[in-house]
Amino acid sequence: xxxxxxxxxxxxxxxxxxxxxxxxxxxxxxxxxxxxxxxxxxxxxxxxxxxxxxxxxxxxxxxxxxxxxxxxxxxxxxxxxxxxxxxxxxxxxxxxxxxxxxxxxxxxxxxxxxxxxxxxxxxxxxxxxxxxxxxxxxxxxxxxxxxxxxxxxxxxxxxxxxxxxxxxxxxxxxxxxxxxxxxxxxxxxxxxxxxxxxxxxxxxxxxxxxx
Amino acid sequence: xxxxxxxxxxxxxxxxxxxxxxxxxxxxxxxxxxxxxxxxxxxxxxxxxxxxxxxxxxxxxxxxxxxxxxxxxxxxxxxxxxxxxxxxxxxxxxxxxxxxxxxxxxxxxxxxxxxxxxxxxxxxxxxxxxxxxxxxxxxxxxxxxxxxxxxxxxxxxxxxxxxxxxxxxxxxxxxxxxxxxxxxxxxxxxxxxxxxxxxxxxxxxxxxxxx
DNA sequence: TCTACTATTGATCACACGATCAATAAGATG
DNA sequence: CATCTTATTGATCGTGTGATCAATAGTAGA
Numbered sequence: 001x002x003x004x005x006x007x008x009x010x011x012x013x014x015x016x017x018x019x020x021x022x023x024x025x026x027x028x029x030x031x032x033x034x035x036x037x038x039x040x041x042x043x044x045x046x047x048x049x050x051x052x053x054x055x056x057x058x059x060x061x062x063x064x065x066x067x068x069x070x071x072x073x074x075x076x077x078x079x080x081x082x083x084x085x086x087x088x089x090x091x092x093x094x095x096x097x098x099x100x101x102x103x104x105x106x107x108x109x110x111x112x113x114x115x116x117x118x119x120x121x122x123x124x125x126x127x128x129x130x131x132x133x134x135x136x137x138x139x140x141x142x143x144x145x146x147x148x149x150x151x152x153x154x155x156x157x158x159x160x161x162x163x164x165x166x167x168x169x170x171x172x173x174x175x176x177x178x179x180x181x182x183x184x185x186x187x188x189x190x191x192x193x194x195x196x197x198x199x200x201x202x203x204x205x206x207x208x209x210x211x
Numbered sequence: 212x213x214x215x216x217x218x219x220x221x222x223x224x225x226x227x228x229x230x231x232x233x234x235x236x237x238x239x240x241x242x243x244x245x246x247x248x249x250x251x252x253x254x255x256x257x258x259x260x261x262x263x264x265x266x267x268x269x270x271x272x273x274x275x276x277x278x279x280x281x282x283x284x285x286x287x288x289x290x291x292x293x294x295x296x297x298x299x300x301x302x303x304x305x306x307x308x309x310x311x312x313x314x315x316x317x318x319x320x321x322x323x324x325x326x327x328x329x330x331x332x333x334x335x336x337x338x339x340x341x342x343x344x345x346x347x348x349x350x351x352x353x354x355x356x357x358x359x360x361x362x363x364x365x366x367x368x369x370x371x372x373x374x375x376x377x378x379x380x381x382x383x384x385x386x387x388x389x390x391x392x393x394x395x396x397x398x399x400x401x402x403x404x405x406x407x408x409x410x411x412x413x414x415x416x417x418x419x420x421x422x
Numbered sequence: 423t424c425t426a427c428t429a430t431t432g433a434t435c436a437c438a439c440g441a442t443c444a445a446t447a448a449g450a451t452g
Numbered sequence: 453c454a455t456c457t458t459a460t461t462g463a464t465c466g467t468g469t470g471a472t473c474a475a476t477a478g479t480a481g482a
Contacts, residue, residue: 113324220460250441
């Protein structure tokens with residue numbers, strides 16, 4: 001019970017307490033969205049006075065921005081590792097699409113959507129959003145460029161193609177967030193779309209059917 | 212000056228005042244986003260006491276929802292009219308993509324993005340978002356089905372294709388909102404993507420270059 | 423053990439939000 | 453002109469936000 005009967009918080013080292021606070025912000029963002037990351041909600045979760053959170057994080061806007069970055073960067077690293085293990089650009093692209101559109105990351109999608117909205121009134125967050133979008137685009141662009149180099153893909157502007165892919169993925173996930181119910185089939189048609197975008201024959205990106 | 216020296220507001224008919232308030236909410240949403248639609252901001256714009264706004268709109272969440280609906284429905288009607296004037300499904304689809312991705316509707320895109328985020332804490336708004344998404348999907352589906360009927364398009368699930376198209380458009384627009392600066396080229400590659408999705412030959416949806 | 427350092431806290435401020443209600447005054451109606 | 457209806461308002465409440473600061477208490481070190 002992080003009950004109203006809390007008396008005092010154990011004294012901990014600044015590093016440990018700072019980590020607790022950052023972790024709480026991270027978890028809160030994934031569970032209830034970025035807008036739920038507030039001075040008082042963090043304090044309640046860590047079971048500490050609100051003023052202590054303010055002591056460690058004198059700027060909530062900055063904490064929200066860094067929380068966003070850590071969540072999104074972790075996702076990128078995860079997908080990057082998954083994708084890098086595959087031999088061909090075609091397989092990497094197919095796996096990336098399948099993974100990002102399987103609906104298992106709605107919590108992260110909520111963070112993205114709220115970041116887009118909140119970024120309009122939180123400049124630090126807006127900067128983080130731009131940075132993380134750049135990082136994602138760079139990763140995708142790497143796959144596209146490798147595919148162009150190996151003559152598997154065909155496009156004269158891999159950078160633009162990467163932006164388009166990212167936008168499509170984000171849009172489909174954000175959409176699925178709202179019409180959850182009959183959103184089981186995202187990812188089925190996008191394969192054909194991406195095939196068209198990168199000059200692949202129809203079906204080249206069909207679900208790997210791992211096995 | 213809608214200055215602090217305001218003394219009294221002219222007495223108007225309920226219908227007129229209600230319209231003023233709805234208009235103010237509409238304009239505010241387009242200028243500063245849906246989250247700027249607040250009791251006090253509306254009152255300031257209409258130059259009236261906050262309590263009067265509450266008198267006409269006893270539920271701000273409902274007002275925000277209806278404001279969202281009116282903005283998005285107007286956009287849909289506008290695009291629908293534009294598209295319906297064209298003879299073939301292929302032209303209609305190309306025009307729709309060109310129009311929706313030309314960057315001239317960022318104000319509406321902001322409303323969409325904020326609605327996705329705010330809908331998580333405003334059930335009336337969430338319902339409106341679902342309704343308007345359904346309406347958009349129905350319009351797009353109409354174009355796709357016509358194309359399938361005339362053998363211009365090829366897909367075995369026009370409804371799903373329409374959802375995908377909507378998601379892609381929304382995602383690209385939302386993305387452009389953030390990386391405004393070098394976002395001039397949205398819409399160039401998506402044509403190829405859609406061609407792939409609907410079984411068109413490459414270039415079939417190239418910008419009409421009206422003239 | 424005593425002292426110095428500092429992690430932690432309660433109290434409080436200023437602000438913005440939606441909401442409520444009795445009181446006021448403008449205009450219509452007689 | 454007098455009366456009544458009602459559009460409009462000021463005051464106020466309760467909640468939630470981030471922020472600040474003097475005071476407290478735990479702990480490491482002399």
